[in-house]
Amino acid sequence: MNKILIIGAGHAGGSVAALLRQYGHEGPIVLAGEEASPPYQRPPLSKAWLKGEATGEGLLLRPESFYAEQGIELRTGVTAMAIDRDGKRVRFADGTDERYDVLVLATGSTARRLAIPGADRPDLLELRTLDDAEQLKAALQPGRRLAVVGGGYVGLEAGASARSLGVEVVVLERMDRVLARVASETLSRFFTYLHRAHGVEIRTGVEVSAFEDGGVRLADGSLVAADAVLVGVGGMACDTLAVGAGLTCDNGVVVDETARTSDPSIYAIGDMTSRPMPVYGGRMARLESVPNALEQAKQAAAAITGRPGPVPEVPWFWSDQYDVKLQIAGLPTGADRQLVRGDPAGGPFAVFHLAGDRIVCVEAVNAPADFMGGRQLIARATPVDAVKLADPAVSMKAVAL
Known part of the structure; x- marks a missing residue:
């Protein structure tokens, strides 16, 4: 055999x-x-x-x-x-x-490594394995300060966990917004507000030039003081x-x-x-x-x-930060517009990415019905009525044309 x-x-x-x-x-x-x-x-x-x-x-x-x-x-x-x-x-x-x-x-x-001085320091932290998580966990003591290099999902999730443990957190992101490579601007704004409301300092548009004793050196010459540094740049x-x-x-x-x-x-x-x-x-x-x-x-x-292959799935992802559950279905491939359903400032909401009259991706924040409904509509390539889709009072079953 x-x-x-x-x-x-x-x-x-x-x-x-x-x-x-x-x-x-x-x-x-x-x-x-x-x-x-x-x-x-x-x-x-x-x-x-x-x-x-x-x-x-x-x-x-x-x-x-x-x-x-x-x-x-x-x-x-x-x-x-x-x-x-x-x-x-x-x-x-x-x-x-x-x-x-x-x-x-x-x-x-x-983990992707930055090609800068100090990138090989043994005290730099990353988060890929159980051993990595154990080292990071040991560093998260109340009153200490954690610098997170990279405003992606892993960095933000770790930052949220650190805040719940009484650790000061600063997030350093080279792009002009967190989650810039993987999420809509609406989602980036929401998570920036969420983390700042929990006491996280978020600095965007900053370039890290070196890792040193005592923190992270930026391209403008300033030093971001930190007791521990987590690098999460993809x-x-x-x-x-x-x-x-x-x-x-x-x-x-x-x-x-x-x-x-x-x-x-x-x-x-x-x-x-x-x-x-x-x-x-x-x-x-x-x-x-x-x-x-x-x-x-x-x-x-x-x-x-030698069995029949599985039915192709719509790719999906999730992230838990504080009391917020983000669920994403699909990829924004070919999208020509975005539509927000709900209120990002005050409750559950979802961002739908559409190509013509079809949904290609949905980002749902504390909105499981929008996530599930959007995922099904993506899988079936079902045309939707954008006016109905934008109205949270209309069920996801009723938005199809």
Whole structure:
């Protein structure tokens, strides 16, 4: 029976291993990851874990006993170094190697580093792994000051958690608004107001020139004093193995709708991939999200076991900050206008991105019905009446033309 080797024991890797058994694969499965822990959930790291509201066992995707019960060999703390595609083997840093019939790459993404003096300081913090979260958690003592470099979702979530622990927070963003790369201006304004209302200092349009003892040096020469510095300026696909093996890569490992790479014996899933988006005409995108990891795990497991592939999903994301839940469905690809439903200043609201009379993306703040309704309308490419859509008194079911 085919032996399946999975490199990367994160959310994607752990999920595809379980799905392979669920879908009927009876051959050997080896799940190998760099971290010491079995597969765990990463979204709580910036929220519940930092605030002490989650346990290590509660983070696990499945109990550790699950893998032995399912006949899945779990190898933790091992680093894959090279893929021998001709010999169908993977070499590890500890000198061992593993044979495979089918290889699944699920190595995720890594934090982007700034090319400035001090960027290699050991005391700089990032937030990608459980170990990272533990270091950040230890630094969040009441009365201390945290500088967050980068006004993206992870930085803002960590900043919100830090404030709840009595830590002073300053967010430094080089663009003219937070979330500039990933959200509408309406959403940026809302979260800027929200964080400032909770005592966070947000500084936009500032350039970081160096990391030093005592804080962050800006391009204008000033020093932003801080006891700890968290850098969150985006992620890059962990595609070193794939590049070394000669697989096609372009902002991640290029895969098809079954998660198969340019080598028919190798699949890739999760943050590390550049994948087609059927809902958007096959446009290629690299998505860093749990829903994306799960969808691609289903695609790969189905293809490997000969089952029909899953129905293509509308990509979706979420973020929890203070008592606010943000839910996003879709991508603003091809949008020519935006429409706000509700009141960003005083209650639940949603920002709809439209291309003609069709919704392509919705950003919903404490508005789950708008999120769910928008997601369904995106999936069906249903034309909508913009006047009805702008009226919160009209149900999402009634906005379709």
